[in-house]
Amino acid sequence: MPGYDAGIDQGTSDMRYLLMLYADEIAGAKIPPAEMAGYMDQMYAYKAALDKAGAFVDTHPLAPTSQACTVRMDDGEMKVHDGPYAETREQFGGYFIIEAPDMDAARKWAARCPGATWGSIEVRQIVSHSRA
Numbered sequence: 001m002p003g004y005d006a007g008i009d010q011g012t013s014d015m016r017y018l019l020m021l022y023a024d025e026i027a028g029a030k031i032p033p034a035e036m037a038g039y040m041d042q043m044y045a046y047k048a049a050l051d052k053a054g055a056f057v058d059t060h061p062l063a064p065t066s067q068a069c070t071v072r073m074d075d076g077e078m079k080v081h082d083g084p085y086a087e088t089r090e091q092f093g094g095y096f097i098i099e100a101p102d103m104d105a106a107r108k109w110a111a112r113c114p115g116a117t118w119g120s121i122e123v124r125q126i127v128s129h130s131r132a
Helices: 025-029 033-053 103-112
Strands: 016-023 056-061 069-074 077-082 091-099 120-126
Touching: 016 025, 016 103, 025 091, 033 056, 033 091, 033 103, 103 120
Parallel strands: none
Antiparallel strands: 016 091, 016 120, 056 091, 069 077
16 A cells, blocks of 8 residues: 555564454444445455555454453452443553554654554554563
């Protein structure tokens, strides 16, 4: 896709970043199927651009928050609450894991994600822990 890979040199990097996609799922549920198919085509093109650049690691959408639960331990007892605990305008709806040489490159990939046009994307480096 034109414009997706401009300015991003992947090189040989082992740093991974989590791109967390947030959007208003109530508004998203109101989008007509034909229009949603167009948005999904944009997401498939974005994944293809990540693949072509060697940056793609993984992606998945999440089930709606109506199917979620929050679990906490209170004095050794499990407490389960239906849905997300926090009331927010945007919900965590899916993610991409990418490889990038640095945070700046990861931010550029996040800015190119179509999800950034209808919601927000939180970018975090994945920290690797090893036991010696």
